[in-house]
Amino acid sequence: MKEKCERMCICCRTRRQKSEMLRCVRQRGGEVAVDLKHSQFGRGAYICADVGCIKKVNKIGALKRTFKSNIKPEIFDCLDKIAKKLEDSFERSQEP
């Protein structure tokens, strides 16, 4: 049987394949980082790779709640950039 790698989004609580999500991780020192390659060691949290969801995560402070630690502004910047990229590629794919 094929193993499903589904994870729950910390923002909207939807279950999706890992490949459709962004991973954030709390590293050993308690610092939270965006784990783009899904390879860092530590406690992870998943967010849909979706513009609406990423923005909502920032707004409701879901990361802070999940990791129970302060999130550096860089993390939000990084997520914002990813959201922007997703938005751009979505717009491009809509062009004829």
Ligand SMILES: [Zn+2]
């Ligand atoms: Zn979500």
